[in-house]
Amino acid sequence: MGQQETFATSLPSAVRDGIAASLAAVDAELARRYPGDPGTRQPVHTVYVPADLYTAGTVRDWGDQALAALDEHAPDAAALAAVLGIQDDLAEPVYARMRAKLMREPIEDLRIDFEDGYGPRPDAEEDAAAARVASLVAAAVADGTAPPYLGIRMKCMEAAVRDRGIRTLDIFLTGLMDAGGLPGGLVLTLPKVTYAEQVTAMVRLCEAFERAHGPAAGRIGFEIQIETTQAVLGPDGRATVARMIDAAEGRATGLHYGTFDYSASCGVSAAHQSMDHPVADHAKAVMQVAAAGTGVRLSDGSTNVLPVGSSEQVHEAWRLHHRLVRRSLARAYYQGWDMHPGHLPTRYAAVYGFYREGLPQAAARLAAYIDRAGGAGGAIADEPATAKALSGYLLRGLDCGAVDGAEVERLTGLDRAALNTLSGRAPATN
Numbered sequence: 538m539g540q541q542e543t544f545a546t547s548l549p550s551a552v553r554d555g556i557a558a559s560l561a562a563v564d565a566e567l568a569r570r571y572p573g574d575p576g577t578r579q580p581v582h583t584v585y586v587p588a589d590l591y592t593a594g595t596v597r598d599w600g601d602q603a604l605a606a607l608d609e610h611a612p613d614a615a616a617l618a619a620v621l622g623i624q625d626d627l628a629e630p631v632y633a634r635m636r637a638k639l640m641r642e643p644i645e646d647l648r649i650d651f652e653d654g655y656g657p658r659p660d661a662e663e664d665a666a667a668a669r670v671a672s673l674v675a676a677a678v679a680d681g682t683a684p685p686y687l688g689i690r691m692k693c694m695e696a697a698v699r700d701r702g703i704r705t706l707d708i709f710l711t712g713l714m715d716a717g718g719l720p721g722g723l724v725l726t727l728p729k730v731t732y733a734e735q736v737t738a739m740v741r742l743c744e745a746f747e748r749a750h751g752p753a754a755g756r757i758g759f760e761i762q763i764e765t766t767q768a769v770l771g772p773d774g775r776a777t778v779a780r781m782i783d784a785a786e787g788r789a790t791g792l793h794y795g796t797f798d799y800s801a802s803c804g805v806s807a808a809h810q811s812m813d814h815p816v817a818d819h820a821k822a823v824m825q826v827a828a829a830g831t832g833v834r835l836s837d838g839s840t841n842v843l844p845v846g847s848s849e850q851v852h853e854a855w856r857l858h859h860r861l862v863r864r865s866l867a868r869a870y871y872q873g874w875d876m877h878p879g880h881l882p883t884r885y886a887a888v889y890g891f892y893r894e895g896l897p898q899a900a901a902r903l904a905a906y907i908d909r910a911g912g913a914g915g916a917i918a919d920e921p922a923t924a925k926a927l928s929g930y931l932l933r934g935l936d937c938g939a940v941d942g943a944e945v946e947r948l949t950g951l952d953r954a955a956l957n958t959l960s961g962r963a964p965a966t967n
Contacts, residue, residue: 570783570830570831571830571831572830572831572832573830573832573961574832574929574960574961574962575832575834576957576960576961576962577962578685578936579834579871579872579933579936580645580646580685580686580872581645581871581872581873581884581885581888581937582644582645582646582872582873582874582875582884583646583647583648583686583793583836583872583873583874583875584599584644584646584647584648584874584875584876585648585650585654585690585839585874585875585876586647586648586649586650586654587649587650587654587655588649588650588651588654588655588663588666588667588670588689589655589666591649591670591673592673593673593676593677593682595647596643596644596647596677596682596683596684597643597682598878599643599644599878599881600639600640600643600644600878600881602878602879603639603643603878603879603881603882604636604639604640606844606851606878606879606882607635607636607639607882609848610844610848610851610852610855611852611855611882613632614628614629614631614632614633615628617631617632617882617886618632620852620855620856621855621856621859621883621886622856623886623890624894627890627893627894630889630893631886631889631890631893632886634885634889634938634939635882635885635886635889637938638885638889638937638938639881639882639885641938642684642685642938643881644684644881645684645685645686645937646684646685646686646687646724646872647683647684647686647687647688648687648688648689648690648724648726649670649674649687649688649689649690650689650690651663651666651667651689651690651691651692651702651705652690652691652692652693652702652728652729653728654690657698660701660704663701663704663705664704664705664708667689667704667705667708667709667712668708668709668712670689670709670712671708671709671710671711671712671713671716672712672716674687674688674713674720675712675713675716675717675720676716678720678722679716679717683720683722684722685722686722686723686724687720687722687723687724688722688723688724688725688726689705689706689709689725689726690725690726690728690762691703691705691706691725691726691727691728692705692728693727693728693729693730693735694727694729694730694735694738694739695729695731703742706725706742707746710746710750710757711750714750714752718752719752719756719757723757724758724759724760724790724791725757725758725759725760726759726760726762726793727739727759727760727761727762728762728764728795729762729764729765729795729798730761730762730763730765730768730781731765731767731768731777732767732777733777733780733781733783733784734784736761736781736784736785736789737784737786739759739785739788740784740785740786740788743757743758743759743788755787755788757788758788758789758790759785759788759789759790760789760790760791760792760793760836761778761781761782761785761789761791761792761793762792762793762795763778763792763793763794763795763799763820763824764794764795764797764798764799764802765798765799765802766799766802766803768781769799769819769820769823769824770823776823776826776827778792778823778824778827778828779827782827782828782831782833789831789833790833790834791833791834791835791836791872792824792827792828792833792834792835792836793836793838793874794812794817794820794821794824794835794836794837794838794870795838796810796811796812796817796837796838796839796840796841796874797810797838797841799816799817799820799838800814800816800817803816810841811840811861812837812838812839812840812861812864812865812873813861813864817838821835821837821868821870825869825870834871834872835869835870835871835872836870836872836873836874837865837870837872837873837874838873838874839873839874839875839876840854840857840858840861840876840880841876842854842857842858843876843877843879843880844858844877844879844880844883845877845879851879854879855879855882855883858880858883858884858887859883859886859887861873862883862884862887862888863887863890863891866887866888866891867891871933885937888937888939889937889938889939891939892930892933892934892937892939892940893934893939893940895930896931896934896940896944896945896948897948899927899930899931900931900945900948900949901948902923902927903924903927903928903931903949903951903959904948904949904950904951906923906924906927907949907950907951924959925959925960925961927959928951928956928957928959928960929960929962931945931949931956932953932956932957932960932962935953935956
């Protein structure tokens, strides 16, 4: 062993120590505000069902209705490919996986709605509905029929409905605790947020419930629904949504764009309210930058064009939904809303097509990156951040069933544990 070469320096250690001390608060603030992605599975969609229509059979009913729509309007891979323009080599695997998904797990995330989809009801009626929903959710979790993620959307924090929303949330959460505890996939949605103080109020509610019932501090998180202009841009010209994430004190799990409320608040006429309108793109871009690095996930909104009627009408609605979902995926919005069972086939067709068509290139780039990291060189000079994104892309495909672990490992030489490490995910994900 030769002697280690030494190099002359000019700065005393006190300089480095002083800089470290001066930046200690910044280091802590960066760690607190920007912890990075939580490293867990993100559902590809959220299905909204009014509370009065939710039953023990809702999830299976949606899957069966989606399969029936396929049988009637696109009974095989070639028929669906002709409607949606799916490339020939992807048609069979996408169709087969989509049908299997609809039989196995038609809904990944279910939100039982006590807000717009439910509307104002007598207090006694909503009380009973909240208790019934809690009982049904607890039973579904216990017997294994619940989707991976589920919960409720309460009424908002505006004065007119605030007490009603708080009471519904209390009844629902109390019912879950009485039935055995909060399920691991519990998700709550706070709608129509306009001020960060309303988010703070939700935090105080969660804290109070945890103190009353014993879940660990911070156990209850919630999504913030972005459907008002005030939630994007405040009167001082600042991005309000960034303040809302901070006000959540680590409890915000997602930002969900509300297509129609937001469009209407911007004065967009009903005929032109859509996920791809310029006002939607602006709001979602602000949301995206505000959430980057915070661990808060993003979800796009929905289309109100339902695939019902004749085959021609269904096909037209399917083409629109498929295009909008693909557009969202390309813009790194990996989740969206589905409002009708007929949207499930095109949700999964778009998602599966997105991951399957990108699999060969993503796998090749990741394999080349690993070769370069091992000193083998290679034609693609991706950075560690890109390798993280590539592995995250493959993991998302694995999570939803678009690709299989065996084919990813064959193409990359990496098993799921290695992908988790590259992406920054925890070793075990749900």
